Amino acid sequence: NLSKRLEKVASFVPKGAIVADIGSDHAYLPCYLVHNGISPKAIAGEVVKGPYQSAVKKVREEGLEHLITVRLADGLEAIEDGDQVDAITIAGMGGPLIVSILEKNPDKLNSVTRLILQPNTHAKVIREWALEHQWRILDEAIVEEDQKIYEIIVLERGPMELSEAEILMGKKLIQEKSEVFLKKWTHEVKHWKQVLKSLEKAEQTPEIEEKRRQILHQIALVEEV
Ligand code: SAM
16 A cells, blocks of 8 residues: 555556656555556666665565566666656655756656656755746645655646745645645744744854845745745
8 A cells, every 4th residue: 555645646647657766665656556557567766775676576576577677776867768758756855856866867858748756855946947947837736644744746848937935835735725735834934933033143144144034035925825
């Protein structure tokens, strides 16, 4: 059984899509996609040996070796010519790491029409990357699992426009204002206010002043929403 978080990620994979799951760890997601007839085949990529071996083991246990290829590779290097990958999933890492993986081998995205990204932190940098690279947000979700809150961003090719608040919090998520969304941002604002308090006690340098200004600006954006 898949976690609620990965189940949500899986729900955004179009039926019939060949998927590359980068940073697959136990290959739970590709196994689920293939078992449930969502993907005819899949690639599981892992850069660390331990998780790579867990993925190989899991795929073998499930009897899916003929449909899921597990590769020990850094990021998108797990995708090879001829794989005909339609969609890429990258889940369970920080936003900046996800962006660095996407930026490192842009050619590997050529055949790809959908990116399903689940940053554990800093979803904002993913929206900024998407804006810069002509991807648009097709859908977004926010889920809570084990007291942690996760955002999922689904991208397809095309232009989009986002306001500063929408880059920070997600346009659809702002419109929905789900309970989990409100919880996340209430918590963030509380945290920023604590940081501000500690900055008041610090020596007043131009850097600290700039940091204070940035935090106040973010708080204003969130409180407006
Ligand atoms: N995707 C799974 C999930 O969401 O449950 C596993 C998440 S796990 C916390 C992150 C995995 O990403 C680790 O197994 C790590 O080895 C892998 N990873 C980190 N950087 C990577 C990279 N550049 N290329 C491939 N895998 C990477």
